[in-house]
Amino acid sequence: MGRKNPKRQKEKLPLLKKGNRKAKTCREKDKEKPLSNENGENTHPRAVKPETDQPSSALLLSNEEDGKVVCRTEPGLRNKGNTCFMNAAIQALLSCPPFAQYLTDSTVAKGNTSPSMFRCFKSLVEEMVSSRSHVVDPEDFFRTLCEMFPKFGDKQQQDCQNFTRLLLQLLKTELQYPAYDKSSHQLLYNSIIQDIFAGKLRTTMSCRCNKPRVYEDPIYELPLSVCKCQGETPNQKRSLEEAIHLFFMEIPLQRQSCGCSTETVKTDIIYLPEILVILLNWIHGRSCATGHFSFPLDNLSFQQYMPNLGPQDNITTYDLVAVVEHSGTPKSGHYKAYGKRHDEWYCFDDDSVEQVEQGRVETSHPYILFYRKVLPSQVYISKEWLFKQKMFVDPGPIDNAAVLCEHGNLRNEVAGNPDNFLKELSYEEFNEYFKSYKSYFLEVQPTIN
Numbered sequence: 001m002g003r004k005n006p007k008r009q010k011e012k013l014p015l016l017k018k019g020n021r022k023a024k025t026c027r028e029k030d031k032e033k034p035l036s037n038e039n040g041e042n043t044h045p046r047a048v049k050p051e052t053d054q055p056s057s058a059l060l061l062s063n064e065e066d067g068k069v070v071c072r073t074e075p076g077l078r079n080k081g082n083t084c085f086m087n088a089a090i091q092a093l094l095s096c097p098p099f100a101q102y103l104t105d106s107t108v109a110k111g112n113t114s115p116s117m118f119r120c121f122k123s124l125v126e127e128m129v130s131s132r133s134h135v136v137d138p139e140d141f142f143r144t145l146c147e148m149f150p151k152f153g154d155k156q157q158q159d160c161q162n163f164t165r166l167l168l169q170l171l172k173t174e175l176q177y178p179a180y181d182k183s184s185h186q187l188l189y190n191s192i193i194q195d196i197f198a199g200k201l202r203t204t205m206s207c208r209c210n211k212p213r214v215y216e217d218p219i220y221e222l223p224l225s226v227c228k229c230q231g232e233t234p235n236q237k238r239s240l241e242e243a244i245h246l247f248f249m250e251i252p253l254q255r256q257s258c259g260c261s262t263e264t265v266k267t268d269i270i271y272l273p274e275i276l277v278i279l280l281n282w283i284h285g286r287s288c289a290t291g292h293f294s295f296p297l298d299n300l301s302f303q304q305y306m307p308n309l310g311p312q313d314n315i316t317t318y319d320l321v322a323v324v325e326h327s328g329t330p331k332s333g334h335y336k337a338y339g340k341r342h343d344e345w346y347c348f349d350d351d352s353v354e355q356v357e358q359g360r361v362e363t364s365h366p367y368i369l370f371y372r373k374v375l376p377s378q379v380y381i382s383k384e385w386l387f388k389q390k391m392f393v394d395p396g397p398i399d400n401a402a403v404l405c406e407h408g409n410l411r412n413e414v415a416g417n418p419d420n421f422l423k424e425l426s427y428e429e430f431n432e433y434f435k436s437y438k439s440y441f442l443e444v445q446p447t448i449n
Contacts, residue, residue, distance in 0.1 A: 075128060075131055075133055075134050075135050075136045075351075075353065076134060076135050076136070076348060076349070076350055076351040076352055076353045077090060077091070077128075077135070077136055077137075077138050077348075077350060077351065078135050078136065078137045078138065078350070078351050079350045079351065080138070080139070080142050080155075081155040082155050082156060082157050082158075083138075083142065084334050084335040084336065084350055085157070085158045085159065085160040085163055085335050086138070086142070086145075086152075086158075086160075086163055087138070087335070087337075087348070087350050088160055088324050088325075088335035088336055088337040088348065089160050089163050089164045089167070089324065089335075089337075090124075090138075091322075091337040091339055091348035092164075092322035092323070092324050092337040092339060092348075092368065092370055093164070093167075093322075093370075094125065094128075094339070095321050095322035095337075095339030095340055095341060095370065096196070096275045096321055096322065096370055096372060097321070097372065098196045098274055098275065098372075099196055099197075099275065100125070102192055102196075103121070103122050103125045103126075104125060104126065104129055116144065116174070117144065117148070117167075117170045117171065117174055118171055118174045118175060120140060120141050120144045121141060121167070121171070123140065123141070124136070124138055124140070124141040134351070134353070135351045148170075149166070157331065157332060157333065160324050160326065160335050160367065160368065161221070161279050161324075161367070161368055164277070164368070165220065165221065168193055168197060168220060169220075171191075171193050172191045172193035172194060173191075175191040175192055175193060176189040176190060176191040176194075177189065177190060177191065194218075195274065196273065196274050196275050197220050197273050197274070197275050197277060198218050198219070198220055198273050199218070199219050199220075199222075199269065199270075199271055199272050199273040199276065200216060200217065200218050200219065200269075200270040200271050201216070201217055201219055201267055201268070201269060201270065202214060202215070202216050202267065202268050202269070202270050203215045203216075203217070203265065203266070203267050204265070204266045204267075204268075205263055205264070205265050206263060206264050206266070207263035207264070216270060220273075220277065221277040221278065221279045221368075222244075222247070222276060222277070222278045222279065223279045223281055224240075224243040224244065224246075224247055224278060224279065224280055224281065225243065225246070225247075225281050226238055226243045226280050226281070226293060238292070238293045238294070239293070239294045239295070240278070240293070240294065240295035240296065240300070240369070241296070241300075243280070244302075244305070247267065248266075248267055248268060248269075248305045250264050250265070250266040251264065251265045251266075252264050253265055268305055268306065268307055269302060269305050269306045270306075272302060272306075272315075272316060272373070273373075274372065274373055275321075275370060275371070275372055275373075276318055276370070276371040276372075276373075277368065277369070277370055278368065278369040278370075278371065279367075279368055280293075280366055280367055280368070280369070293365070293366065294362070295320070295362075295366060295369060296320070297319065297320045297358065297361065297362065298319040298320065298374070299317055299318075299319070300317065300318040300319070300320070300371055301316055301317050301318075302316045302317075302318070303316040303317075315373050315374070315375065317373070317374055317375075318371035318372060318373055318374060319371065319372055319374045320340070320361075320369065320370070320371055321339065321340045321370050321371065321372045322337060322338065322339045322340065322369075322370035323337065323338040323339075323361060323364055323366045323368070323369055323370070324336075324337050324366070324367050324368040324369075325337070325338065325364045325365050325366060325367060326365070326367040327365065335367075336348060336349040336350070338356070338360075338361045338364060345357070345358055345360070345361050347360070375430070379424070379425045379430050380418075380422040380423065380424050380425065381398060381400065381422065381423050381425055381433070382398075382399070382400045382402050382403050382421065382422065383420075383421055383422065383423055384402040384403075384421075385398050385399055385400065385402070386423060389437075395437070396437075397437055398433065398437055402421075403421050403422065
């Protein structure tokens with residue numbers, strides 16, 4: 001909650017809101033060329049050679065001792081034989097700040113008592129952070145992975161998302177801890193992986209002769225279908241916003257088991273994760289997905305798909321932090337990743353790392369997208385609640401209902417004279433209010449009713 005970068009946000013919000021493939025396609029041919037000379041310097045022809053002593057790319061993390069941002073070398077990863085799926089996933093995950101910071105925090109899971117997969121993965125990340133070489137060999141991590149799951153050792157093309165899902169599930173299991181749930185009076189298990197990547201969806205199935213059936217399911221990825229071949233032109237444009245809208249649309253289904261001819265299925269969001277992973281299910285229809293696919297690099301909002309915002313979900317806007325791109329066919333191809341580090345974009349292509357312009361990311365062919373929650377550009381709070389906060393012993397959570405109409409927008413008199421009803425907050429004030437009151441904030445559009 002402590003990020004302070006209002007210039008990055010474009011919206012002005014009036015209220016506070018809180019497969020099998022040939023090895024040569026994976027660049028096996030480059031393995032015949034030396035990666036470094038006798039001095040340990042990178043001589044690989046595809047490696048990025050910096051013009052100065054500054055490393056070619058960097059994983060920028062906060063130094064807990066002095067509060068400054070320090071730069072550590074961020075090398076590429078050596079391909080172990082069709083392991084581009086693994087390398088791309090790791091680089092994308094390390095572009096997600098909460099996850100990368102947790103892995104490199106020296107106070108987390110220190111020593112040999114850490115679980116096996118987490119300890120091995122943390123060791124790889126620490127080597128990438130501390131190494132002055134342009135290439136790190138993930139031999140130990142890959143060996144551990146193959147011992148646990150032999151299928152990854154056959155040097156066949158694997159699906160990047162399957163690996164990402166498996167890795168997060170393993171880390172979740174190893175890092176889980178018991179937590180008492182007051183609402184259900186049960187001892188549950190949680191982990192930092194859930195805190196970072198887990199959201200929850202609600203699916204409602206309705207028909208005229210039965211009560212609605214409601215199912216709630218945790219998600220670690222949002223699967224979207226973007227390949228619609230029938231009736232499309234070859235160069236038809238598609239967008240991420242359109243795919244999200246289709247996912248949350250109410251869908252009629254034919255029923256045969258009751259008196260109703262149809263039933264409907266509707267999905268909405270209960271809460272959103274800190275890092276939202278979006279899987280684009282068009283790789284299996286690659287031959288028909290020839291048109292351009294657009295996706296926003298910032299300000300991707302999910303507010304309209306959350307009918308009942310709760311205290312933990314007052315922030316519904318995301319910025320892009322990483323992309324995994326796939327080229328080729330489902331059974332043969334190549335993966336690479338784009339990651340945002342310290343407001344700069346980099347392309348991670350196995351052992352090769354290069355800084356790229358934003359336009360190259362926008363024209364990439366994404367398979368997996370990684371978005372991170374961000375704060376809105378401006379945040380406001382009702383002056384009526386501020387009066388309660390000043391005069392009441394227990395003002396309760398922040399309630400902006402006094403300034404909203406029944407549609408969730410600003411009332412006419414508030415929109416006409418916002419200074420009389422609203423107070424703009426700084427990010428320092430935002431953090432203090434959130435910590436002190438666990439407030440329920442609403443994000444609304446400045447629409448006058």
